[in-house]
Amino acid sequence: MKKLFVPFVLVLSLIIMVTGSYAQNWDKKIKEIDEVMNEFMKLDQFSGCVLVAKDGKSFYANAYGEADKDFHVKNNLKTKFNIGSIGKIFTGVSIMQLAQKGKLSVTDPVSKYLKDFPFGDKITIHHLLTHTSGIFNYFAHPDFRKKMFTIRSVKDALDLIYDQELQFDTPGERFSYSNSGIVILGAVIEAVSGQSYSDYIQDNIMKPLGMNNTGINYLDEIIENRACGYEKSPTGGYMRNIFMVPPANADGGIETTVEDMLKFDQALYEDKLINEEYKKKMFTPFKENYGYCWRISQKYDNTIIGHSGGAPGINADFRRFVNDKITVIVLSNYGRASGPVSRTIKAIIFDDKYEMPKPTLTEFLYKKMDEKSGDYVAKNFDQLLKENGYKINSSRILNFFGYELLRIQEIDKAIEVFKLNVRLFPEEANPYDSLGEAFIKNGDDKLAIKNYKKSLELNPNNENATIMLKELKSK
Numbered sequence: 001m002k003k004l005f006v007p008f009v010l011v012l013s014l015i016i017m018v019t020g021s022y023a024q025n026w027d028k029k030i031k032e033i034d035e036v037m038n039e040f041m042k043l044d045q046f047s048g049c050v051l052v053a054k055d056g057k058s059f060y061a062n063a064y065g066e067a068d069k070d071f072h073v074k075n076n077l078k079t080k081f082n083i084g085s086i087g088k089i090f091t092g093v094s095i096m097q098l099a100q101k102g103k104l105s106v107t108d109p110v111s112k113y114l115k116d117f118p119f120g121d122k123i124t125i126h127h128l129l130t131h132t133s134g135i136f137n138y139f140a141h142p143d144f145r146k147k148m149f150t151i152r153s154v155k156d157a158l159d160l161i162y163d164q165e166l167q168f169d170t171p172g173e174r175f176s177y178s179n180s181g182i183v184i185l186g187a188v189i190e191a192v193s194g195q196s197y198s199d200y201i202q203d204n205i206m207k208p209l210g211m212n213n214t215g216i217n218y219l220d221e222i223i224e225n226r227a228c229g230y231e232k233s234p235t236g237g238y239m240r241n242i243f244m245v246p247p248a249n250a251d252g253g254i255e256t257t258v259e260d261m262l263k264f265d266q267a268l269y270e271d272k273l274i275n276e277e278y279k280k281k282m283f284t285p286f287k288e289n290y291g292y293c294w295r296i297s298q299k300y301d302n303t304i305i306g307h308s309g310g311a312p313g314i315n316a317d318f319r320r321f322v323n324d325k326i327t328v329i330v331l332s333n334y335g336r337a338s339g340p341v342s343r344t345i346k347a348i349i350f351d352d353k354y355e356m357p358k359p360t361l362t363e364f365l366y367k368k369m370d371e372k373s374g375d376y377v378a379k380n381f382d383q384l385l386k387e388n389g390y391k392i393n394s395s396r397i398l399n400f401f402g403y404e405l406l407r408i409q410e411i412d413k414a415i416e417v418f419k420l421n422v423r424l425f426p427e428e429a430n431p432y433d434s435l436g437e438a439f440i441k442n443g444d445d446k447l448a449i450k451n452y453k454k455s456l457e458l459n460p461n462n463e464n465a466t467i468m469l470k471e472l473k474s475k
Contacts, residue, residue: 030060032348037064037341039357046341047230048315048332049077051258052349055325056266061258067227067333069238080213080226080255081331082245083316084309087252088182090201092129092293094189096278097204103192106281106292110184113191117184118162125188127171128181129292134168135161138180139246142463151247152218154186154197167461175287179251182293186250197250205273209263214256216248226255227333229313233404234362241313241335252309258329265320265327300350302326310336317342336400361390362401365417374416381420395425399434406441414438422451429459436468445472 033052040046047065051058063075098104104113106126111117119135127133138144138160151157161180168174186197193200198216206214217223219242229241248254267273274282283305285296297304306319315338317330328346330338340357347354359367368377368384377384385391392398398421405414418435425431436451449472456465 026059029348033060033345036344036348036354036356037062040341041065043357043359044232045334045357045360046332046337047075047334048081048227048330048337049075049079049258050341050345051077051262051327051329052345053262053265053327053329056262056269056327058262065333067225069228069230075227075333076225077259078213078225078257080217080223080257081316081333082227082229082248082253082255082309082311082314083261083318083331084311084314085179085252086307086309086316086318087248087250087254088293089307089318090205090254091182091185091189091197091250092282092291093205093273094200095125095129095185096274096282096292098189098192099281100274100278104188110188113188114184116162119166123171125185128178128185128188130286130290131175131177131181132172132287133178133181134166134171134173134176135178135180135184136164136167136461137178138164138183140164140463142467148246151249154183154190154250157183157249158187165461175290182251183249189250201254205264206260208272209260209267211256211260211263214254214260216253217255218247219245223255229311229333229335231312231335233408234360234366234401235404235408236363239407241311244312245314246311253311256331258331261318261329261331262327265318265329268320269325300324300346300352308339310338315339319346355389358389361385361392361397362404364388364390365401369413369416374413378416378420378423392424395421395428395431398424399430402434402438406438411438411442415442427458429455429462429465432458433462433465436465440468440472445475448472 041064049063050060052060061077063077063079065075067073067075067079099106104125106124106129108125109121110123110125110128111121123133138157141160141164144160147160161183167176189200190197195203202215217226229245231239231241233239246253268279282292283294283296285291289296294305295307300321302321302323304319304321309316313333313335315332315334315336317338319328319342326349328342330342332338344354365377398417402414402417402421405417415438418431418438421431422435432451432455436448436455439448439451449469452465452469455462456469
């Protein structure tokens with residue numbers, strides 16, 4: 001019988017006088033959080049660190065799971081986690097520091113600082129900060145996978161970014177999340193400061209705040225107390241993310257600890273990094289409630305400022321409830337693991353409704369496929385979800401599931417999952433693209449071509465579909 005690990009809760013401060021829209025019984029909340037986290041651990045759905053603070057003082061801080069499964073090294077509060085796109089907030093702060101010093105203006109065209117910028121003079125720093133520039137995501141470049149591990153600086157990524165077409169021609173007309181735009185901001189920071197992006201954030205953010213466990217690291221470096229990333233398969237197995245996670249850059253991938261992130265959080269309540277005028281500009285929401293590299297929302301009688309980050313084997317969530325000065329930091333070395341934990345903890349803190357953890361949808365579906373069949377699950381999908389309390393609001397869930405099935409060579413099941421994804425999200429290009437790939441693996445080029453054509457019809461910029469159609473037609 002497998003022995004259940006019940007984590008020791010490190011409670012740094014239990015008696016905190018608080019006011020706000022939530023109850024003040026922190027002992028009860030701590031107990032609830034503990035109960036929920038034990039359930040997440042029973043289901044093996046979380047590995048990482050959780051920190052909750054009020055007025056800069058931690059009242060719940062704990063580590064769960066293992067930083068390295070090969071050697072059974074446990075996570076602790078000093079463990080460094082890759083925080084993915086949360087790294088963008090350091091780029092946003094850096095730009096505002098330079099603006100405050102008068103070294104640039106957010107209304108300046110990017111071409112003022114980058115002479116080889118190929119997208120004209122209409123795109124401004126403001127457009128990059130707010131993801132309204134129209135610049136495409138360099139992760140989608142057909143050569144990205146091939147060149148991914150050669151990217152060790154901002155400059156290394158620019159060739160891929162500059163080689164792509166704009167998604168739309170009028171900057172500011174719509175929101176389109178772009179890692180490329182934030183990398184370009186990194187290039188602006190380098191041009192204005194005369195430092196590398198990594199050196200700039202170390203000298204102007206990390207060192208002044210004593211964030212000694214935070215920085216840009218690469219997977220081939222030996223880094224003390226670093227967590228390895230893991231993807232958990234719906235079948236119950238694990239895969240290291242070493243060949244899947246993009247290198248750190250201005251758009252994300254910084255490694256840090258929950259304690260260092262709390263230092264950063266507290267500095268934003270003061271003028272240690274930027275003054276009130278520039279913080280107000282940075283935290284002003286524009287399209288899709290996105291400010292200058294920050295997401296801003298309203299809930300629980302609070303303005304919530306923060307960001308999330310994710311990649312294979314990486315998931316992190318950082319939220320600042322600024323009215324009540326409550327901070328929730330969840331860092332994980334499991335893919336897609338921080339979101340459910342963070343949402344549940346926030347619901348507990350603010351006396352909202354929440355559900356206890358249960359098997360993930362993909363684990364549930366895989367078990368049903370084994371008990372019945374892939375065809376049964378596809379035909380009864382809506383009923384299965386309703387009866388068992390599951391919802392699906394994104395094609396990415398089934399897309400991930402399908403690729404996991406392909407990876408373990410269960411191709412027939414993968415095809416059923418991708419077909420189901422197409423049925424549920426008929427207006428999205430990516431499910432058709434993925435179904436096309438599954439048909440190729442099944443030796444059915446005719447159906448692969450049909451689905452790649454449909455994907456391209458829905459998204460003419462789908463470079464992968466274009467490439468695959470050329471290859472298939474040349475056979």
